[in-house]
Structure formats: C-alpha cells, structure tokens
Amino acid sequence: MAMTIHCDIVSAEEEIFSGLVEMLVANGELGELGVGYGHAPLLTSLVPGAVRVITQGGEEEIFYVSGGFLEVQPGVVSILADTALRAQDMDEAAAEEARKEAEDALTNQSGEFDYGRASARLAEAAAQLATLRKLKNRAGRG
Amino acid sequence: MAVGKEIRTKISSIQNTQKITSAMEMVAASKMRKAQERMALGKPYARRMRSVVGHIANAAPEYQHMYMQERDVKRVGYIIVSSDRGLCGGLNGNLFKATIKSMKSWADQGVEIELSLIGAKAAAFFGSYGGNVTAAVRDIGEAPAIADLIGAVKTMLDAYADGKIDRLFLVGNQFVNTMTQDPTVEQLLPLVAEENSEMKHHWDYLYEPDAKELLEGLLTRYIESQVYQAVVENGACEQAARMLAMKSATDNAGDMIDDLQLIYNKARQSAITQELSEIVSGAAAIG
Numbered sequence: 001m002a003m004t005i006h007c008d009i010v011s012a013e014e015e016i017f018s019g020l021v022e023m024l025v026a027n028g029e030l031g032e033l034g035v036g037y038g039h040a041p042l043l044t045s046l047v048p049g050a051v052r053v054i055t056q057g058g059e060e061e062i063f064y065v066s067g068g069f070l071e072v073q074p075g076v077v078s079i080l081a082d083t084a085l086r087a088q089d090m091d092e093a094a095a096e097e098a099r100k101e102a103e104d105a106l107t108n109q110s111g112e113f114d115y116g117r118a119s120a121r122l123a124e125a126a127a128q129l130a131t132l133r134k135l136k137n138r139a140g141r142g
Numbered sequence: 143m144a145v146g147k148e149i150r151t152k153i154s155s156i157q158n159t160q161k162i163t164s165a166m167e168m169v170a171a172s173k174m175r176k177a178q179e180r181m182a183l184g185k186p187y188a189r190r191m192r193s194v195v196g197h198i199a200n201a202a203p204e205y206q207h208m209y210m211q212e213r214d215v216k217r218v219g220y221i222i223v224s225s226d227r228g229l230c231g232g233l234n235g236n237l238f239k240a241t242i243k244s245m246k247s248w249a250d251q252g253v254e255i256e257l258s259l260i261g262a263k264a265a266a267f268f269g270s271y272g273g274n275v276t277a278a279v280r281d282i283g284e285a286p287a288i289a290d291l292i293g294a295v296k297t298m299l300d301a302y303a304d305g306k307i308d309r310l311f312l313v314g315n316q317f318v319n320t321m322t323q324d325p326t327v328e329q330l331l332p333l334v335a336e337e338n339s340e341m342k343h344h345w346d347y348l349y350e351p352d353a354k355e356l357l358e359g360l361l362t363r364y365i366e367s368q369v370y371q372a373v374v375e376n377g378a379c380e381q382a383a384r385m386l387a388m389k390s391a392t393d394n395a396g397d398m399i400d401d402l403q404l405i406y407n408k409a410r411q412s413a414i415t416q417e418l419s420e421i422v423s424g425a426a427a428i429g
Binding site: 015043044073078095096097098099101 | 183187190258277278288289293345348349363370
C-alpha cells in the first residue's frame with residue numbers, strides 16, 4: 001500500500017476535506033505541483049483552480065479553490081483556501097470603502113467599471129470551468 | 143363596570159410586550175444555534191492558520207516580515223468588533239468598557255490611538271465618545287463574509303505598514319457559554335510567537351514564489367481570519383445575550399402582569415363589597 005500523508009483542506013467559512021491521502025495535486029503560483037509522503041516543508045500560494053486528492057485506497061476527489069495557501073509539514077499537508085474573490089486593487093477598494101464609511105460620505109460609484117474586479121471574476125470563472133471539465137472527463141471515463 | 147379600566151389596559155399592553163419579547167427570545171435561540179455552528183465551522187481554518195504562522199515564527203526564515211518585528215510604541219490601533227443591533231443586554235456596553243480601559247492605559251503613556259470599527263453599535267458609541275476613527279464597517283448581517291471585513295482590516299494593516307500604528311489589538315466578545323460572554327482584548331500585531339517544542343532544530347520552508355510575497359499574503363490572511371473568527375464569535379455572543387435579555391424581559395413582564403392582576407382583583411372585590419354594603423344598608427334604612 002502506498003504511503004499516506006494527512007491532508008486538511010479548510011476555508012475560513014468551513015472545513016472542506018480532512019483525511020489521509022496518497023497524493024495531492026494543486027495549482028501553485030509557479031505551476032501544478034503534487035505532494036506525497038515525505039515531501040520537504042513547503043509554503044506556496046495557490047491560484048484559482050482544481051485541487052485533486054487521491055485518498056487512501058486510490059479514490060480521486062476534486063475540489064475547487066479560488067486561491068489560498070498550501071503548507072507542507074512532515075506528515076501533514078494543509079490547504080488554507082480563500083473564499084473571497086481576491087485581487088490587489090479590490091482590497092484597495094474595500095479599504096477605501098471602509099474609510100469612506102468612517103467619514104460618512106458615501107458617494108455613488110456604481111456607474112464606474114471596475115477593471116480589477118472584473119478580471120479577477122473572469123480568472124475565477126475560467127478556473128471553475130476547468131475544474132468542471134476535469135470532473136466531467138472523470139465521469140465520462142468512469 | 144368602570145373599575146380598574148386603566149389597570150386592564152395596562153395589563154393588555156404588557157401582555158403584548160411580553161408576546162414580542164418571548165418571540166424575540168425564541169428567534170434569538172434559533173439564530174444562536176446557527177451562529178454557533180458558523181463559529182465551529184470557522185475554527186479549523188483559524189487553528190491551521192495559527193499553527194502555520196506559529197511554524198513560520200519558529201522556523202528560521204530567510205526574511206523577517208515587519209509583522210514579526212517589535213517596534214517602539216508611539217501609536218496603537220484597535221479593531222473593535224461589536225453587534226449591529228441592540229437589545230442584547232450589556233454585551234456591547236461591557237465590551238466598550240473593557241476597550242476604554244485598555245485604551246486609557248495606553249493614553250496614560252502618551253500613546254495615540256486609532257480605531258477601526260465593525261458593527262453599527264461601535265460606530266454609534268465611538269462616534270459620540272470621541273476617538274480617532276479611521277474605518278468603519280456596518281450591516282455585516284448574521285452570516286458575515288470575509289469580503290465584508292477586508293476593508294476594515296486592510297486600513298489597519300496599511301496603517302501598520304506605513305508606521306502610523308506600532309501595535310494592533312483586536313477587541314471582541316468571547317463565547318464562553320450561553321450564559322457567559324467575555325470581552326477580550328487580544329494583540330494581533332506584532333505577532334506573538336507560540337512556543338513550540340517539537341521543532342527546535344534549524345529548518346525552514348521552501349518558499350514558492352518567494353518568502354517576502356508569500357508571507358505578506360499569508361499574514362494578511364491570518365489577520366483577516368482572526369478578525370473574521372472574532373466577528374462570527376461576536377455574532378454567537380450577540381444572539382446568546384439577546385436570548386438572555388429577552389428571557390428576563392419576558393419573566394419581568396409576567397411578574398408585572400401578576401402584580402397588576404392582583405391589584406385589579408382587589409379593586410374589583412372592594413367595589414363589589416362596597417356595592418353590596420350600600421344595598422344592604424339601603425334595604426335596612428327602608429325596612
């Protein structure tokens with residue numbers, strides 16, 4: 001039997017997966033990476049996309065994450081998934097909004113087209129589609 | 143019969159109030175259950191996040207992030223988590239009292255204070271109390287999303303990065319149990335390293351892409367998750383406190399109704415007695 005590693009996938013709003021896995025494949029910032037037993041301690045950020053785990057016994061499960069972080073410790077791999085849609089200028093916008101709220105001077109901005117938000121949405125939608133396609137392929141094969 | 147008309151009106155108005163408070167009590171009880179679930183769902187993330195950050199603090203990072211460095215304290219920041227609505231007993235009052243106490247100890251040392259407020263009650267309170275409010279978030283609702291809180295957190299993190307504040311605290315209610323909620327003041331920045339005995343030898347992570355970028359993002363998420371957890375926990379506290387407050391209001395209304403009913407019955411009885419004695423004495427006078 002293949003060696004297993006404990007895997008936790010959590011987001012701030014819920015626990016998504018927890019259990020022993022033979023292998024975990026995720027989309028890191030620098031490309032797709034697989035983590036198995038005995039991997040060196042690693043910390044990487046994730047881009048929106050599918051996370052594939054091969055559980056003990058060889059079954060495959062696919063999750064979708066919209067970014068986050070992957071940590072590898074001896075014997076444990078954890079994914080800290082984001083739930084909120086993130087982009088640098090979106091965070092700026094949120095901060096700006098809070099500042100404005102504090103000054104109680106909310107002006108109407110709804111008419112402006114927010115490029116940062118739109119492009120982050122697009123990237124996420126594309127990644128979601130890719131995940132769905134993977135799931136579909138698997139269903140087709142099985 | 144004219145007797146006790148005012149008392150009867152009073153009783154029925156209190157009965158209406160009692161109906162409302164008991165309905166609110168039941169609503170709060172069911173919302174509390176959901177809020178507690180939400181609190182439990184967020185726990186694994188907060189725990190893992192804390193352990194990752196603990197590992198980073200204990201590792202020998204090639205790069206020291208500013209969130210980990212102690213600075214001389216000239217200004218401090220507070221993120222204050224309160225509820226949006228009232229009618230929840232002393233929940234917010236106690237929280238603000240604890241906040242002011244902590245703020246005062248800094249003010250006595252000549253340290254300036256900046257506030258970031260979450261929840262309408264904090265905004266109302268510190269608006270009139272005074273204080274340097276740099277950010278406020280309101281109407282977060284019962285199911286808050288991280289996205290709603292990013293603004294309030296980022297303002298403070300930016301202030302920290304710019305050197306406008308040298309320490310950041312998070313103030314919120316801690317859910318002990320349904321009967322007890324404790325206001326707590328917790329230090330967010332600089333990070334308080336946890337003692338970890340199992341990994342004392344020299345080691346470090348492989349960082350992808352590189353340590354600076356990665357830690358920046360990760361630590362921001364860490365702070366956000368702590369704030370989110372505080373907001374969710376405060377939500378559970380709010381419902382618990384409201385449930386208790388409404389329960390005691392319902393009980394008080396019941397007591398009041400009983401008292402008034404007694405007064406009403408006595409008045410009615412004495413009126414009847416008086417009428418009877420008038421009839422009897424009238425009959426005696428004729429006979």
